[in-house]
Amino acid sequence: MRKGEETRQRIAAQAAAIFNVAGYGGASISDIMQATGLEKGGIYRHFDSKEQLALAAFDYAVSQVRRRFAEGLMGHTHAADVLIAFLAVFRSYAWQPPMVGGCPVLNTAVESDDTNPVLRDRVRAVVEEWRSMIRNTVHTGIDRGEIRPETDADQLALVMIATMEGAVMLAKLLGSAAPLEQAYQYLRTCIERDVRLA
Amino acid sequence: MRKGEETRQRIAAQAAAIFNVAGYGGASISDIMQATGLEKGGIYRHFDSKEQLALAAFDYAVSQVRRRFAEGLMGHTHAADVLIAFLAVFRSYAWQPPMVGGCPVLNTAVESDDTNPVLRDRVRAVVEEWRSMIRNTVHTGIDRGEIRPETDADQLALVMIATMEGAVMLAKLLGSAAPLEQAYQYLRTCIERDVRLA
Numbered sequence: 001m002r003k004g005e006e007t008r009q010r011i012a013a014q015a016a017a018i019f020n021v022a023g024y025g026g027a028s029i030s031d032i033m034q035a036t037g038l039e040k041g042g043i044y045r046h047f048d049s050k051e052q053l054a055l056a057a058f059d060y061a062v063s064q065v066r067r068r069f070a071e072g073l074m075g076h077t078h079a080a081d082v083l084i085a086f087l088a089v090f091r092s093y094a095w096q097p098p099m100v101g102g103c104p105v106l107n108t109a110v111e112s113d114d115t116n117p118v119l120r121d122r123v124r125a126v127v128e129e130w131r132s133m134i135r136n137t138v139h140t141g142i143d144r145g146e147i148r149p150e151t152d153a154d155q156l157a158l159v160m161i162a163t164m165e166g167a168v169m170l171a172k173l174l175g176s177a178a179p180l181e182q183a184y185q186y187l188r189t190c191i192e193r194d195v196r197l198a
Numbered sequence: 199m200r201k202g203e204e205t206r207q208r209i210a211a212q213a214a215a216i217f218n219v220a221g222y223g224g225a226s227i228s229d230i231m232q233a234t235g236l237e238k239g240g241i242y243r244h245f246d247s248k249e250q251l252a253l254a255a256f257d258y259a260v261s262q263v264r265r266r267f268a269e270g271l272m273g274h275t276h277a278a279d280v281l282i283a284f285l286a287v288f289r290s291y292a293w294q295p296p297m298v299g300g301c302p303v304l305n306t307a308v309e310s311d312d313t314n315p316v317l318r319d320r321v322r323a324v325v326e327e328w329r330s331m332i333r334n335t336v337h338t339g340i341d342r343g344e345i346r347p348e349t350d351a352d353q354l355a356l357v358m359i360a361t362m363e364g365a366v367m368l369a370k371l372l373g374s375a376a377p378l379e380q381a382y383q384y385l386r387t388c389i390e391r392d393v394r395l396a
Contacts, residue, residue, distance in 0.1 A: 114300075161368060164364070166362070170363070
């Protein structure tokens with residue numbers, strides 16, 4: 001990586017942590033200057049605007065989230081086990097969030113939905129990735145005889161994502177792992193009982 | 199109501215809408231000035247600080263949310279029907295959010311969790327109210343023979359709140375009622391099948 005690209009990546013990573021804690025609206029360029037140890041000019045040498053920095057920071061945050069899911073899903077072959085592993089990644093946010101400030105998908109979704117269509121579209125893309133992954137897992141599992149053929153793949157995908165992201169919100173709000181633990185146990189039981197075939 | 203108190207309430211209500219769309223960090227006093235048609239001094243005659251205005255605005259937002267739940271739960275006597283009515287209030291956010299910008303409990307929780315302990319504690323209190331309401335409904339239902347005695351009231355409360363708030367997030371993000379509709383149908387089926395006794 002060229003030196004300039006390395007610095008750009010480092011700024012994006014440090015800004016991602018600031019934005020994930022304080023929000024894109026709540027964090028100022030002075031906060032980013034303090035975190036990076038750079039002057040304003042040093043930051044804007046690499047980014048045209050705060051908006052461009054926000055997008056690069058979100059992309060960095062998503063790379064951290066994707067890594068967690070890739071690690072968590074690795075080694076599972078039965079479709080029902082893949083679905084449960086997906087839940088377990090969110091459950092692990094209780095003791096090891098993908099970055100400081102919690103889930104950047106949740107945080108950025110709630111902040112950007114009314115105010116920042118470019119950022120909102122990037123969050124949508126991550127959620128659509130998760131939906132596709134769950135739907136494909138269900139369909140492959142049905143073909144392989146691992147998942148009950150009557151399973152509503154789209155409903156299951158939306159319910160799994162909604163429940164676990166809602167539990168991330170509650171866990172942070174209440175300062176307790178219980179919401180993530182209970183949401184995981186509840187959906188895991190539902191998958192074992194209603195979705196797993198063999 | 200005295201004239202001063204009326205003005206204070208009107209400012210809090212108008213600020214609540216601004217904060218619920220743009221966030222407490224994202225909305226400026228100029229935004230509030232524009233919405234209320236008041237000068238800065240006119241606003242600060244009624245509030246000591248932006249923080250105090252944010253708390254009054256959140257209290258107003260919560261009063262709107264409470265009204266929706268009071269209306270939605272009215273007229274249901276069977277404990278299982280009360281639980282389903284609780285889900286239905288969130289489902290109705292798809293076409294009629296409690297205020298512009300969506301659910302103020304979700305929005306304020308995500309924004310305040312790391313940065314504003316006073317506001318965070320007020321959001322916690324609303325979530326604790328919901329948890330108590332659901333737990334009490336389950337316990338009363340068990341006593342009356344309406345709810346299966348093995349029902350885990352605390353798990354059900356956390357899962358219901360997490361799933362529906364997560365679905366509110368997804369519905370706004372994706373611009374679609376499907377997440378709320380699917381979350382409602384899924385949990386309703388679970389309650390009818392696993393929780394309702396008679």
